[in-house]
Amino acid sequence: MSRNGALMVLLFAAVAAEPALAQVETIWSCKDPNGRTHVTNLKEDTAGKDCRIVQQQRVTVVPASKPSGKSPSPPGFPKESPSDRVSSKAKQRDTIERELTQEQSMLADARKKLTEQESVRSGDEKNYARVLDRLRPYKDTVEVHEKNVEALKRELNNLSR
Template identity: 55%
Template sequence: MAAAAPVLAQGSGSIWSCRDKEGKTHVTNIRSDTEGMDCRVVEERVTVVPGGGSSSSSPRAKAQPPSGFPRETPAKRASAKDKQRQILEQELEQERALLEKSKNALAEQEAVRYGDERNYARVLARLKPYQDTVELHQKNVEALERELALLDK
């Protein structure tokens, strides 16, 4: 805490806005940083207000879409939901097929033992890409099943 005291002592209650010789503006509260620059004390408080859409004085009660804007009907919404479900089910079936294929490839590789693999770490290193592929497809299947479950809600 004693080490922070000299740093705090440099700062003061004044804030300076300074221009250096190249014309760049610097804002500081440390007096020693203002040496050799054209500085002035900033007395007003600077407030940043995020920009809004329009600057109308009355608040909008409800946003109205343009008159030619297409509206979604319940029938269109149901149709879109059915189409989304079909696509997800197709993706799920494809992912399950890939998962089964990668599991078979892993099982084949686990059954094979090469002569240069006396060390079990080499066997694990050879199997790692197959295990990663199985894990990836398993996660994809789980994600698609979750998405289908959320679609039912």
């Protein structure tokens, strides 16, 4: 095959492959017989309507590259030994248990304050709604501490898995 023939074959192959790699996206603005305007990118939706091209652009589709395998750790990268992992979990457990103890004492204190406030009734609180309004911050504090205690207990359970 001559050099010109090879170029022609190569050119033909490039032209034939182009539709797979590049496409034209067209957006139409159409008016239906009732006068309503519709915008579409589907050629089939333009049938029987007064349409004009709003936008037309070439979209190039690039095939995705194959994902590479798991990259190895660089040489000299520190590895965590099983004993390091156990000691780390022990530190986490100690920290969470300490936080849990603090949170439980704050919960007990908040409950005590709520109980004290429930027993107090001032003269201007003849309406029960006012009593509830005054107690709301105390109840909210108790609820927050209860949720924190539950979350810390869940964390401890997850740590033992």
